Amino acid sequence: MRPFPNAHYYVGALIVMTFAAFWPTYFSTFxxxxxAHHFHGMTATAWMVLLMVQNWTIHHRHRRAHIFAGWxxxxxxxxxxxxxxxxxxxxxxxxxxxxxxxxxxxxxxxLLATLFFGSSFALALRHRRDQHRHARYMLTTILILPVPxxxxxxxxxxxxxxxNGPEDLPNFGRSVELSILLSVAFIGVLIIRDIINKKPAVxxxxxxxxxxxxxxxxxxxxxxxxxxxxxxSYGNLSPWAASMIGFVLGAAAGVxxxxxxxxxxxxxxxxxxxPELTPAE
Numbered sequence: 001m002r003p004f005p006n007a008h009y010y011v012g013a014l015i016v017m018t019f020a021a022f023w024p025t026y027f028s029t030f031x032x033x034x035x036a037h038h039f040h041g042m043t044a045t046a047w048m049v050l051l052m053v054q055n056w057t058i059h060h061r062h063r064r065a066h067i068f069a070g071w072x073x074x075x076x077x078x079x080x081x082x083x084x085x086x087x088x089x090x091x092x093x094x095x096x097x098x099x100x101x102x103x104x105x106x107x108x109x110x111l112l113a114t115l116f117f118g119s120s121f122a123l124a125l126r127h128r129r130d131q132h133r134h135a136r137y138m139l140t141t142i143l144i145l146p147v148p149x150x151x152x153x154x155x156x157x158x159x160x161x162x163x164n165g166p167e168d169l170p171n172f173g174r175s176v177e178l179s180i181l182l183s184v185a186f187i188g189v190l191i192i193r194d195i196i197n198k199k200p201a202v203x204x205x206x207x208x209x210x211x212x213x214x215x216x217x218x219x220x221x222x223x224x225x226x227x228x229x230x231x232x233s234y235g236n237l238s239p240w241a242a243s244m245i246g247f248v249l250g251a252a253a254g255v256x257x258x259x260x261x262x263x264x265x266x267x268x269x270x271x272x273x274x275p276e277l278t279p280a281e
Contacts, residue, residue: 003135005059008052014146015048021152036090040083047080048142077121078250084114085246092235101169104228108217113144116210118253125257136203143187143207144214150179180215
């Protein structure tokens with residue numbers, strides 16, 4: 001039996017929650033948002049939709065659609081990373097009270113999260129012939145995404161966390177901290193579940209480690225003057241330069257993962273025409 005037969009429903013629920021969480025601050029003011037936020041939002045949503053399609057098609061034996069989505073993932077991972085790096089550039093050029101209070105810390109998380117997203121995708125390609133490891137590494141690519149979604153949902157809808165003015169900005173931090181705690185606990189449950197069921201526990205353990213490393217910036221070094229100076233220097237880059245850095249890194253993750261997953265014989269002789277599995281199968 002293939003792993004996670006219902007994962008597409010859970011990812012779909014995350015998409016629905018994303019629209020609810022970002023409605024007050026993004027979707028309801030859609031025309032006022034920057035191109036960077038539009039691009040980042042579209043690529044992140046497209047990635048979640050791709051995971052849904054991949055999971056649904058492989059469990060319902062629609063192999064051609066699964067193959068097409070697999071090849072599409074190679075391009076989308078580069079666009080996702082480009083959107084992430086572009087958004088970080090826009091954030092570091094912001095001078096609002098929110099940026100002073102949380103911006104540099106969030107940029108530190110976004111930087112590591114985007115890099116780890118690429119590494120998880122590369123590992124998924126590396127293990128594309130092992131359905132259990134491959135599926136887990138693909139799901140690991142979105143393990144950090146629920147944190148901003150849950151944090152926004154909490155601060156927009158949960159009494160005691162609502163933000164009605166600048167004086168309530170500390171509630172944002174409380175929302176983020178609670179969502180991080182919930183995320184870490186959820187990943188821990190996934191690891192324990194795999195151990196109990198004697199499935200590969202390394203992928204989700206890797207997801208937990210990279211999540212904790214990303215969150216370390218929010219709680220520690222993201223507040224230092226050294227990091228703030230680095231972030232401000234990055235903010236001085238042009239939007240195109242920032243986007244290209246992310247695009248190149250994302251594309252590199254796809255290429256590295258693809259070639260790492262080739263059979264030894266294929267690495268030695270690229271002229272062979274034996275069939276292979278798709279990039280994100």
